[in-house]
Amino acid sequence: MKFDMDYIAHHNELTEANPYYKLFLTIFLLILTLALDNLYFDIFIFIAMSIVILAIAKINYRSYLKFLSIPMAFVVLTCLFLIFFFGKGEVIYETGIFGIVVTTDSLHYGVYTFFRVVGCLPSLGFLALTTPIAKILHCLATLKVPKIVIEIALLMYNSIFIFLNEIDTMQKAQETRLGYHSYWNSFKSLGALASTIFLRSLDKSETLQHSLDSRGYTGELPVYNPRKREN
Amino acid sequence: MHIMEGYLPLQWCIIWFVISLIVVAFGIYQIKKIVDETPESKALLAVSGAFMFILSSLKLPSVTGSCSHPCGNGLGAALFGPAVTAVLATIVLIFQALLLAHGGLTTLGANIFSMGIVGPVIAWIVYKGLIKANISSTIAVFFAAFLGDLLTYVATSFQLALAFPAPTFGAALSNFLIIFAVTQIPLAIGEGILTVIIWDRLKAYKPKLLDKLGALAPNEA
Numbered sequence A: 001m002k003f004d005m006d007y008i009a010h011h012n013e014l015t016e017a018n019p020y021y022k023l024f025l026t027i028f029l030l031i032l033t034l035a036l037d038n039l040y041f042d043i044f045i046f047i048a049m050s051i052v053i054l055a056i057a058k059i060n061y062r063s064y065l066k067f068l069s070i071p072m073a074f075v076v077l078t079c080l081f082l083i084f085f086f087g088k089g090e091v092i093y094e095t096g097i098f099g100i101v102v103t104t105d106s107l108h109y110g111v112y113t114f115f116r117v118v119g120c121l122p123s124l125g126f127l128a129l130t131t132p133i134a135k136i137l138h139c140l141a142t143l144k145v146p147k148i149v150i151e152i153a154l155l156m157y158n159s160i161f162i163f164l165n166e167i168d169t170m171q172k173a174q175e176t177r178l179g180y181h182s183y184w185n186s187f188k189s190l191g192a193l194a195s196t197i198f199l200r201s202l203d204k205s206e207t208l209q210h211s212l213d214s215r216g217y218t219g220e221l222p223v224y225n226p227r228k229r230e231n
Numbered sequence B: 001m002h003i004m005e006g007y008l009p010l011q012w013c014i015i016w017f018v019i020s021l022i023v024v025a026f027g028i029y030q031i032k033k034i035v036d037e038t039p040e041s042k043a044l045l046a047v048s049g050a051f052m053f054i055l056s057s058l059k060l061p062s063v064t065g066s067c068s069h070p071c072g073n074g075l076g077a078a079l080f081g082p083a084v085t086a087v088l089a090t091i092v093l094i095f096q097a098l099l100l101a102h103g104g105l106t107t108l109g110a111n112i113f114s115m116g117i118v119g120p121v122i123a124w125i126v127y128k129g130l131i132k133a134n135i136s137s138t139i140a141v142f143f144a145a146f147l148g149d150l151l152t153y154v155a156t157s158f159q160l161a162l163a164f165p166a167p168t169f170g171a172a173l174s175n176f177l178i179i180f181a182v183t184q185i186p187l188a189i190g191e192g193i194l195t196v197i198i199w200d201r202l203k204a205y206k207p208k209l210l211d212k213l214g215a216l217a218p219n220e221a
Helices: A004-010 A019-036 A039-056 A061-085 A104-130 A133-142 A147-176 A183-214 B010-037 B041-057 B073-080 B082-100 B108-132 B137-163 B169-205 B207-212
Strands: A091-094 A101-103
Touching: A004 A061, A004 A104, A004 B082, A019 A039, A019 A104, A019 A133, A019 B010, A039 A061, A039 A104, A061 A104, A101 A104, A104 B082, A133 A147, A133 B082, A147 A183, A147 B010, A147 B041, A147 B082, A183 B041, A183 B169, B010 B041, B010 B082, B010 B108, B010 B137, B041 B073, B041 B082, B073 B082, B073 B108, B073 B137, B073 B169, B082 B108, B108 B137, B137 B169, B169 B207
Parallel strands: none
Antiparallel strands: A091 A101
């Protein structure tokens, strides 16, 4: 359980690019793709954004395929489901099993939904794979998203990675003691794991609060925003 | 299993965004009030949010052989109440979209509505109701987590049926309910059991904290 995407977001050719452009481009493209709902445009966006991700941001094609694979597998399944079980209108194909048929309407739904997802995924990928979370949050902060939300999000992002390390250790310890040997055992282990992390997280939050207080915390976290490196 | 990027047509994205924004804005207002009263709760909120995220990336052993993950919204609702959970769920969903490609930005509103609003509200009502009826908090938390998880998927089915009403809204709804909600029942029971195990340990180690949050039954405090 590693967040490869976070690593990639920090190590690619577009990491230092202006995050505002990236954020607005992504949102603009997403809305445009949904609004046009045009099959050719979907494919065009898919190809264009894939080129940007692979050629300009220079992201490893394997990572990109991995990013696409899980949502893609899911969308293929649900769209097949849409094609076979939904719809009225003219029957164009009969499977002969339980009277399941494909109709013009259901085909339309399935195909359009599939290509809409195909068009949207690379746009999301562009933002997720090229922009570190901290930069996105900084953008949102200057765009008048309430300060308290940004602060909680930043602290949350910070603690997620602390927890991940601890979970890794604990899970390995449980596994070596056959903690996931049987079905019921794995429930008990998972419950113990989750509650231990929660208890630890409470301690962590206390420590965090003390350290913040001792450094004169008044409800605002000034974040250093490094200038673009000039070579 | 959230609604993925681009799955919903534009008008539904906008509708769900508007509905969710209202609730989340109210949640932010509440968080502000809590933080003004007790400044040290900010770190607790952040860490609980991270806990929700981590919980949703743990794999739950499931009967059908596939893997699913607990939503964690039942526990959040029982501890903090629904409005605060909605805000935490919003941040969690943004992180899931950007770190795990799970869910999406355009469908964020719809996902907040199902996972951050419907689930926690139901869980909270069930939890408070059972505790009022003098049932031990362990049993109450099981039903809160079970129903919170299940209702999240029922809400998702509603949203999908509204977006794809073919041949009729009712037929589409029953189709989506069979796929999303019925298959989710064993997973929801799993989440219920997991939450009970977590809850038991919390009660054993941090009873004072639960009491301070007002999350315990009156006879257990």
